[in-house]
Amino acid sequence: xxNNVFLPTFFLLWCAGWTSALADEVKCFESRKxxxxxxxxMIGENLPNVKCSPKTGAVLWWGxxxxxxxxxxxxxxxxxxxxxxxxxxxxxxDKVGLLPLCGNTCHTGVLPSGFPQNKDSRxxxxxxxxxxxxxxxxxxxxxxxxxxxxxxxxxxxxLVDHRDNPISFDQPQKLCGKCHGEVYRDWREGIHGKRIGxxxxxxTKRWFVCTECHNPHNVQHGERNRGIxxxxxxxxxxxxxxxxxxxxxxxxxDSARH
Amino acid sequence: xSKDMSCNPExxxxxxxxxxxxxxxxSVSSRRNFLKSASMLSVNSLLGTxxxxxxxxxxxxxxxxxxxxxxxxxxxxxxxxxxxxxRLERRYSREYAKTVIVDGTPAQEGxxxxxxxxxxxxxxxxxxxxxxxxxxxxxxxxxQDMEWIRVLKMEKGEFSKEKMNQGYPEGLGIQxxxxxxxxxxxxxxxxxxxxxxxxxxxxxxYMPIACMQCEKPPCVKVCPVRxxxxxxxxxxxxxxxxxxxxxxxxxxxPYWARRFNWSDPNLPKEAMNPVTHYLGNRPRMKGVxxxxxxxxxxxxxxxxxxxxxxxxxxxxxxxxxxxPESEVSRIIARKHVxxxxxxxxxxxxxxxxxx
Ligand code: SF4
Ligand code: SF4
Numbered sequence: 363x364x365n366n367v368f369l370p371t372f373f374l375l376w377c378a379g380w381t382s383a384l385a386d387e388v389k390c391f392e393s394r395k396x397x398x399x400x401x402x403x404m405i406g407e408n409l410p411n412v413k414c415s416p417k418t419g420a421v422l423w424w425g426x427x428x429x430x431x432x433x434x435x436x437x438x439x440x441x442x443x444x445x446x447x448x449x450x451x452x453x454x455x456d457k458v459g460l461l462p463l464c465g466n467t468c469h470t471g472v473l474p475s476g477f478p479q480n481k482d483s484r485x486x487x488x489x490x491x492x493x494x495x496x497x498x499x500x501x502x503x504x505x506x507x508x509x510x511x512x513x514x515x516x517x518x519x520x521l522v523d524h525r526d527n528p529i530s531f532d533q534p535q536k537l538c539g540k541c542h543g544e545v546y547r548d549w550r551e552g553i554h555g556k557r558i559g560x561x562x563x564x565x566t567k568r569w570f571v572c573t574e575c576h577n578p579h580n581v582q583h584g585e586r587n588r589g590i591x592x593x594x595x596x597x598x599x600x601x602x603x604x605x606x607x608x609x610x611x612x613x614x615x616d617s618a619r620h
Numbered sequence: 621x622s623k624d625m626s627c628n629p630e631x632x633x634x635x636x637x638x639x640x641x642x643x644x645x646x647s648v649s650s651r652r653n654f655l656k657s658a659s660m661l662s663v664n665s666l667l668g669t670x671x672x673x674x675x676x677x678x679x680x681x682x683x684x685x686x687x688x689x690x691x692x693x694x695x696x697x698x699x700x701x702x703x704x705x706x707r708l709e710r711r712y713s714r715e716y717a718k719t720v721i722v723d724g725t726p727a728q729e730g731x732x733x734x735x736x737x738x739x740x741x742x743x744x745x746x747x748x749x750x751x752x753x754x755x756x757x758x759x760x761x762x763x764q765d766m767e768w769i770r771v772l773k774m775e776k777g778e779f780s781k782e783k784m785n786q787g788y789p790e791g792l793g794i795q796x797x798x799x800x801x802x803x804x805x806x807x808x809x810x811x812x813x814x815x816x817x818x819x820x821x822x823x824x825x826y827m828p829i830a831c832m833q834c835e836k837p838p839c840v841k842v843c844p845v846r847x848x849x850x851x852x853x854x855x856x857x858x859x860x861x862x863x864x865x866x867x868x869x870x871x872x873x874p875y876w877a878r879r880f881n882w883s884d885p886n887l888p889k890e891a892m893n894p895v896t897h898y899l900g901n902r903p904r905m906k907g908v909x910x911x912x913x914x915x916x917x918x919x920x921x922x923x924x925x926x927x928x929x930x931x932x933x934x935x936x937x938x939x940x941x942x943x944p945e946s947e948v949s950r951i952i953a954r955k956h957v958x959x960x961x962x963x964x965x966x967x968x969x970x971x972x973x974x975x
Contacts, residue, residue: 393932408718408894413754420747422930423754427923548975552947553954556934560922563945575932590933592818596746599812600765608813 390414390421393556393575394591398452405429418594427558431568435533448566450559452574455531458519469518481515483508493579501582503541512537512578538572684711693859693898694849704861705898712896712903716887720894722902725920727853733914734854734941734948735925736957736971737828741935744819744826746771748927748936752830755915755926756901757893759885766879768912769830769927772810776823830927831856831877831912832960832968839869839878848909854941854969855914857899865907874964878911914938941969 388402390412405411405425413423431450467474486497486509499505514522514529521529521537529536539546548554549572552563556575559567572578581589601608690696690704705722712720749769752758758766810827820826837856840848847862848869870878884906896902897917904910915925919938928936939946944953948971951957955973962968 415747415750418747420745420930420932422747422751423926424929427929551950551954552937553951554934554975556929556931558924558929561919561924561928561938561940561946562922563939563943563947565922570934575934590741590743590820592820593743593745593932595744595814595816595819596750598746598815599749599767599770600762601813608811611811611813 388414390419392421393570394577395419395593396577397574398454400429415596417597420593420596424558427568428566432532434569435530448564450566450568451532451571452568453532454573455519458531471516471518473516481510483510501580502578504582532571534572534578538578687711687861690861692845692847692862694846701898708898708902712894716889716892716894716903718889718892718894720892721896723895723897723917723920725897727851728920730940730942731853732941732969733833733919734939734946734969734971735833735914736937736948736951736973738933738935738937738975739825739827739972740974741933742771742826742828742931743933744771744773744814744816744821744824745932747930747932748828751926751930752912754891755893755918756912757887757896757903758879758910759881759887759904760891761886764881764883764886766881766885766910768877768879768910769828770812770876772812772827772829773814773821774810774825774827776825827972829875829877829960830970831873832875832966832970833912833914835967835969836965838872838874838964838966842868842872844868851899851916853920855899855916855919856911857913857916858909858911859899860902860904860908860910863908865909867909869909874961874966875968878909880909881906 389399390402392398392400400412400421402414403411409425411425411429412421413425414420415422428450430452432453434449434451468477483498486494490509494500494509497508500508503511510522511524512521514520517528519531521531521534523529523537523540535546535549539549545554555572556570557567558570559565576589577591580591598608684707686707687704691700693701693704696704701724705724708722709720712722749767749771752769753760753767756768758768760766814821833850833855835850835854837848837850840850840856843849844866845862845864847860847864848856848858850856865880867878867880870880881904885904887903892903893901895917897913897920900913900916915923915927919925925936925938928938937947937951939948941948941952943949951973952971955975957971957973959968959971
């Protein structure tokens with residue numbers, strides 16, 4: 363009798379504790395909403411790993427820029443400074459989170475029979491529609507490419523380049539650079555893209571890879587129709603004391619006359 | 621004359637018969653010696669006041685009296701600098717209830733700090749401005765909201781025949797904005813206070829502005845007490861303790877980069893960043909000017925400025941202008957670069973660039 367009461371109570375308490383722990387957790391996104399996220403925690407006395415924006419949930423400040431990173435690994439290009447072994451990335455490959463179902467088919471490398479084996483574009487009927495609604499009209503490359511131009515047709519946990527070489531999710535630049543060569547060159551030089559850590563050219567840096575800032579499944583996002591998705595902006599600075607509105611900023615000489 | 625009534629070189633005059641308890645005996649600057657001999661009585665009365673003031677919780681009253689008499693940071697000896705920083709560390713740690721570091725790392729040989737910003741990439745999200753506040757201990761809140769970086773929203777435009785006669789306000793006979801695009805705005809042709817659900821907005825470009833760390837800084841030229849000066853590795857800094865709040869520098873700066881503490885800064889204890897530099901982000905007081913220092917507390921230690929790290933589009937680049945391999949040097953070598961108001965001969969070390 364005693365045991366019968368005890369067990370459910372225990373579970374109730376355990377669940378309650380668990381959910382409240384979840385509620386306390388603050389998660390913020392790093393560069394782009396929907397890409398990498400971090401959970402706020404203390405990494406030292408008075409030192410949080412990140413500070414986050416109360417308005418947008420974006421990371422505003424890194425306590426440790428190298429938290430959770432690994433060396434970028436081999437890069438076949440000689441003139442970039444990551445050959446000095448100081449380039450770090452935040453790994454994503456281990457996060458290709460798979461439901462048990464996915465691990466039984468496709469993502470094990472065994473495609474079910476009757477599954478089309480060619481690269482011809484076709485509608486997705488059962489999977490991944492949440493990511494791409496209409497695979498034949500991908501808003502990237504203006505519908506000229508589709509899923510299997512970037513995702514490995516057989517090794518489903520890998521990307522693929524145009525010579526069928528598998529590419530890790532940690533290094534999408536090897537794939538993206540095949541088309542966007544000029545940008546890739548600038549990225550290697552540090553002119554394009556985001557890095558955090560040490561500023562010296564020989565310093566240790568965490569490199570943000572392409573997909574941490576760009577959404578590869580929708581680069582034509584938003585009104586400006588450019589590579590970067592629209593973001594929610596942070597709040598405007600407070601108006602100077604005594605100023606009621608900022609309307610004066612929005613007035614052209616034309617409209618001032620009216 | 622009894623021994624009590626005499627003056628001695630270490631402890632100052634003890635005319636009241638008792639040595640003032642609150643007097644730290646650490647700072648022995650020439651200025652203090654001068655003050656000692658010139659006006660012992662008034663110094664002594666100040667000591668008494670300081671002793672009273674340290675009882676109070678008010679942050680300004682807690683300022684150690686020695687702070688009032690310290691020299692210009694640039695002219696202090698290394699020991700005096702260390703003493704001044706130690707004093708501040710103690711005071712800040714008390715005020716903000718955490719261990720505060722006031723660093724004094726000097727300029728490094730062979731470094732000239734420079735900045736580059738890709739004006740075509742900026743989406744106007746203002747994360748840089750907020751990251752700066754997190755890092756640099758600015759005053760926040762409704763009464764005094766201080767931001768060193770301002771992001772201006774501007775209209776996109778192009779030259780066209782139809783707009784040939786626009787930009788001439790009727791009756792004024794002067795040209796404002798010319799044929800560049802639709803008629804120019806009244807003041808800055810830009811909005812500081814834009815509100816939007818999502819940025820970038822259609823047909824808008826954004827231009828963040830902060831201190832350009834001029835090589836020939838007009839702000840430095842006008843400072844009557846020489847408390848703002850250019851450091852050897854580039855940044856223009858302020859010794860807040862020596863600032864008299866005359867705001868000459870603010871009117872001299874062509875970039876509107878400087879801000880003034882009209883009232884006591886509001887810096888919540890838990891939000892305060894305890895890793896500071898004497899010439900950088902240490903908490904300021906009422907009546908002094910402040911501005912961007914290229915995050916001197918971070919960059920002197922090798923770390924990127926906070927705004928560089930936070931920019932979601934990687935528009936912000938920082939590095940050593942003397943190193944041809946640095947990110948800024950490569951940008952200057954390869955991209956179209958301009959400096960704001962270069963015609964003012966300020967020689968900014970902040971470069972705007974385009975792909
Ligand atoms: S931008 Fe203004 S505050 Fe900064 S160095 Fe130049 S003149 Fe001085
Ligand atoms: S964080 Fe970058 S994109 Fe956002 S306003 Fe600042 S410079 Fe522009």
